[in-house]
Amino acid sequence: MAEDMGMRILMAGASGFLGKGLVGRLTSDGHQVTRLVRRPARTPDERQWNPSAAQLDPAVVAEADAVVNLAGAGVGDKRWTDGYKNLIRSSRVDTTTTLAITIAGLPAADRPSVLLNSSAIGWYGDTGDRVVEEDAPAGEGFLADVSRVWEAATRPAEDAGVRVVRLRTGLPLHRSGGMLQPQLLPVKLGLAGKLGSGRQWWSWISLRDWLDASAFLLARDDIAGPVNGVGPDPATNAEFTRELARQLHRPAILPVPALALKVALGGFAQDILASTRVRPAVLTKAGFEYRHPDLRSALHAALTE
Template identity: 70%
Template structure:
């Protein structure tokens, strides 16, 4: 399969490109800088520019592009970057795909989204049919997903990857927590009652490959594990795996002082379930948090299934 991919330089994209190539796919990366070889094509999503010939012979498009959400304080400027980097890249790809002759269009567009779509769900479990929430990230997800519509209207299979919290020692949720937990300074966030929709990196990669191959699946898909846990349980399990205590509490007020508006996302409860994946028969390698943390902390090789 020939795959045109955007946003592949980050933590998830780098690993996904590796495992897709390992299974025999050809991955051509879209880059903003001058290309460094035949496996790269330059584009300018902020200007809406992509040469349609980049899609020649492409079987599927994967778009993971977007500025980091939790790596900077949420100034007005960074919030604009979070939104624009996602919407511009998605809109550019979707419009370009829709502008091709039907016979030249790729079979699928797998476009990143996030469980931020749901806002705060409290203790209520939600699947893909739940409405969007009303927080900043929920609004971003609304316009982000809406930007795929030209491709969908043109008859292309569009999958919206509502990703949860991937677990791996090299990035995502775990990496910034390992040092404080190893120093015995880890602890729950606020009340610790908020639900966390985690997924092992291995399962995230396998799920994307599964969705790439399943021509019968389209629309929003929650790419999360089947057993979300409360933050207090996550804290206890991570501390136990690292053989360290975790008796501290990071108060909500302290998080807001440290992180500003983003603290609201860290304290938000999201009991998100993988409805589409489970109905489609996807098998999780790590269906519970202990097995996912064992995989993440022991650097078990990740595969795409």
Template identity: 80%
Template sequence: MRILMAGVSGFLGTRLVDLLVADGHQVTRLVRRPPRGPHERQWTPSAAQLDPALVAEADAVVNLAGAGVGDRRWTDQYKQLIRSSRVDATSTLAITIAGLSEADRPEVLLNASAIGWYGNTGDRVVEEDAPPGEGFLADVARVWEAATRPAEDAGVRVVRLRTGLPLHRDGGLLKPQLLPFKLGIAGRLGSGRQWIPWISMSDWLRAVMFLLARADLSGPVNLVGPAPVTNAEFTRELARQLRRPAIIPIPGLALKAVLGGFAQEALTSTRVLPGVLNRAAFSFRLPDLPTALHAALHD
């Protein structure tokens, strides 16, 4: 399959490119800088600049582009970048797809989204049919997903990848926690009662491949594991596997002092289940936290 992909240099994108290539797919990487190799092509999503011929050559488009949510303190300027980097990339791709003739359009657009769509659900279990919640990330997810509509209206299969928290020692939720845990100065965040919608990295990758191939699946899909846990449970299991204590809780006020606006999101409870994947009989290889954490730390 010929795949046009944006967001190739991120935590998830680099791994997905490697898997797609290993599986025999031809991947053209969209980059914002001058190309450095034969498989790269430049685009400028902030100015809606993308060569339609690149899209017309693709069987599928995968878009994971977006500034990292936890990479920096949330200033007003960075919050705008979080929003614009997602919406501009998605809108540019979707509008370009819609502008092609029916024969030239790709078969599918797999577009990143996030479980931030649901906001704070507390202890309430939600699946893909739940409405958007409240808060900054919920608002971002709403406009982000809406930006895919031109492609969907043009008859292209659109899958919105509502990604949870993939586990891997090199990034995401896990990496910033490893040093404090190893030093014995870690603990639960806030009350610890908030739910964490984790997923193993291998299952996230397998789920994307699964959705790429399943022509009968479209719309929002929760990319989360089947067994969410609370922050307190996650903390205990990570401490057990690292053989370190985790007895120093980090109060909400301290988080806010360090993280600013992102602290509220770090304390948000999102109890999400993979409804679409479950109904489609997707098989999770690492369905529970102990096995997923072990793989994240050692594989």
């Protein structure tokens, strides 16, 4: 198991919400994590790169047993102007392409054994009430298109014989970031309610389970390809909002009309209003054990741990 091996792990996207948590988790497991940064390296555990220009010293990658790529501009951080949509795409594809091509260009003996590359359940598009697993084709829409080229960018490493895991992350839950953080104040003020119809499915996962799943996937040499990083029990937006309000002891009675979301958020509204009902078939079949298999326990952990 990876926890016993003390792996040397090279990570892109280590400064983000998920990256910070994963660095801490892997370090506590006894691994050595080296972070890729775009500015000049300041500490012994940093290495500089420039993925926009496809610049990465192959020797940096040859030092690693495993590579983790979580890099990408936040999809909910800004309005989806054409410029920001280009950034969402390029920040994912450029980093993945640079890593995969560099890995493939190394002698076989020097290649890391695994590339754990971030992806998203946006791959599936809007699935309505239909349950999807990892074998479902890409859907339609901007995020599905981004996910398609993002995942395709890992192919050079895969073609070179490296185990590639494409982790299609859902909605990680923790009060410190992600999609939960900006919801907390409105709910605490009693200004929250379902978004649009509230019938859209949200495929969430507790942050602790996402960290556990990432470590699990690094350790399991028999798992490759797409893996849904979601919990086993997705909820509708209305169910999610009610449970969050209940745990914060506040009402959730002010629905937000779909039109208002589209005016306020632009293109990102399509992601919030889309329904993606995803099942973690690969993790379940592999015997992964969730600490927070239901929404109530996941939100409780997200708000208290």
